Amino acid sequence: MKSIYLIGFMGSGKTTIGKALSLSLNLPVMDSDEEVSRLTGKTIVEIFEGEGEVGFRTLETKCLRNLPVENFIITTGGGIVLKEENRQWMRENGKVVLLDASPEEILKRLEGDKTRPLLIGEKETKVVKILSERMPLYLDAADVIIDTTDKSVETIVEELMNRL
Numbered sequence: 557m558k559s560i561y562l563i564g565f566m567g568s569g570k571t572t573i574g575k576a577l578s579l580s581l582n583l584p585v586m587d588s589d590e591e592v593s594r595l596t597g598k599t600i601v602e603i604f605e606g607e608g609e610v611g612f613r614t615l616e617t618k619c620l621r622n623l624p625v626e627n628f629i630i631t632t633g634g635g636i637v638l639k640e641e642n643r644q645w646m647r648e649n650g651k652v653v654l655l656d657a658s659p660e661e662i663l664k665r666l667e668g669d670k671t672r673p674l675l676i677g678e679k680e681t682k683v684v685k686i687l688s689e690r691m692p693l694y695l696d697a698a699d700v701i702i703d704t705t706d707k708s709v710e711t712i713v714e715e716l717m718n719r720l
């Protein structure tokens with residue numbers, strides 16, 4: 557089967573759902589951010605500090621293309637949809653699942669988080685702004701949309717499996 561790409565904002569639960577789905581479907585999971593870190597030997601924070609967002613996006617696109625397009629679950633960085641070529645790649649090569657969550661839920665999940673360079677500072681304002689800017693891009697890429705707000709991991713995975 558084609559790989560399943562999990563997309564969505566930071567804190568939408570891609571990593572958690574990816575792992576749970578991996579167990580349910582008996583498919584391995586790979587993550588685009590982890591691939592970027594593996595390729596460079598640096599953390600995402602270090603890459604943003606050294607090469608900025610533009611440098612990170614170039615690496616992210618390169619890594620996306622090297623991830624398996626069959627029989628894998630691929631979890632992606634929240635900004636993977638910013639490039640049209642990435643949206644097209646995922647649409648053409650797999651099933652794209654958007655994990656949606658309200659800004660309030662995202663803020664709750666990301667409380668105290670220091671690993672997301674784009675949310676340093678005015679976190680609340682930034683989440684609302686970036687999420688609304690990106691929503692059309694997430695919708696453009698997605699084959700399936702799952703609302704994760706106030707749902708357990710089990711419920712989300714069950715819903716997702718029914719809609720694949």
Ligand code: S3P
Nearest residue numbers: 565566567589633634635672673
């Ligand atoms: C980003 C999301 C992060 C990571 C980087 C940029 C974004 O991944 O790729 O910090 O632009 O939304 P997660 O969505 O896994 O947090």
